[in-house]
Amino acid sequence: MNTKEFTTHADKEEFVQGVFSNIAKHYDLMNTVLSFGQDYFWRKFAVKQMDIGPYQRVLDVACGTCVFTKEALRQEPTLMVEALDFNREMLEQGHLRMEMAGLLDQVNLVQGDAMALPYEDNTFDSAMSGFAMRNVPDIEQVLREMQRVVKPGGKVVVLELAKPSMIGFKQIYHFYFTYILPIIGKLSKDNSSYAWLPESLRRYPHQSEILEIWKSLGYEAATYYELTGGIVAVHVGTVPDNI
Numbered sequence: 001m002n003t004k005e006f007t008t009h010a011d012k013e014e015f016v017q018g019v020f021s022n023i024a025k026h027y028d029l030m031n032t033v034l035s036f037g038q039d040y041f042w043r044k045f046a047v048k049q050m051d052i053g054p055y056q057r058v059l060d061v062a063c064g065t066c067v068f069t070k071e072a073l074r075q076e077p078t079l080m081v082e083a084l085d086f087n088r089e090m091l092e093q094g095h096l097r098m099e100m101a102g103l104l105d106q107v108n109l110v111q112g113d114a115m116a117l118p119y120e121d122n123t124f125d126s127a128m129s130g131f132a133m134r135n136v137p138d139i140e141q142v143l144r145e146m147q148r149v150v151k152p153g154g155k156v157v158v159l160e161l162a163k164p165s166m167i168g169f170k171q172i173y174h175f176y177f178t179y180i181l182p183i184i185g186k187l188s189k190d191n192s193s194y195a196w197l198p199e200s201l202r203r204y205p206h207q208s209e210i211l212e213i214w215k216s217l218g219y220e221a222a223t224y225y226e227l228t229g230g231i232v233a234v235h236v237g238t239v240p241d242n243i
């Protein structure tokens with residue numbers, strides 16, 4: 001895994017599809033276990049940054065099992081959410097969860113690629129994405145697409161693992177990824193999919209570099225918040241008028 005190189009975008013997308021097809025059924029549980037239950041608070045904070053209002057239309061990019069979608073609907077029950085992901089197995093789990101929560105009337109699940117969103121310009125009031133950017137072939141392209149489909153003045157919010165800067169957290173994080181995560185991978189009998197988690201993070205730019213991408217794309221008031229000592233970062237930006 002450490003030596004895996006992707007030669008084309010399609011190469012990475014095919015690999016990532018395989019990872020999520022393998023873990024779809026256990027994804028929610030593993031998410032909670034791996035984050036020690038913190039992911040709920042991270043999502044809550046991230047959704048708050050979108051300033052969503054009643055009856056708005058929101059896009060959840062790379063929605064997976066719709067955990068982020070569910071949090072948005074918890075905060076604003078009148079929303080209409082478009083939940084897009086390219087992986088069929090993850091979407092099936094998302095559908096199941098939305099059905100069980102009685103939310104299917106407000107969620108439209110769509111199979112599609114974050115790199116080429118199947119929507120007209122200015123379609124949504126805001127857009128969000130959780131834990132997906134490490135997995136896409138080109139972060140800049142996805143952020144450009146999110147900017148394109150959100151109306152001027154709307155918020156784009158991205159929650160993703162980050163590189164902790166706080167002393168202590170950095171060491172704990174290293175220990176966790178080097179020693180604990182491989183054991184969890186072995187227990188789940190899906191070692192290679194779980195090996196992708198630290199590897200994708202290792203390859204992912206520092207949160208301050210990601211911010212530069214947001215600024216270069218023209219997002220207004222682009223900024224980021226580090227949560228839990230910088231284990232995750234929430235990037236936020238406003239779609240400008242003049243694009």
Ligand SMILES: C[S@@+](CC[C@H](N)C(=O)[O-])C[C@H]1O[C@@H](n2cnc3c(N)ncnc32)[C@H](O)[C@@H]1O
Nearest residue numbers: 062063064085086087090113114130131132135
């Ligand atoms: C770690 S999961 C995150 C799921 C969900 N957003 C959450 O917050 O739990 C990453 C998701 O990104 C999806 N994904 C990765 N690359 C994608 C792409 N190019 N287009 C659409 N979905 C993609 C995967 O299928 C997977 O469901």
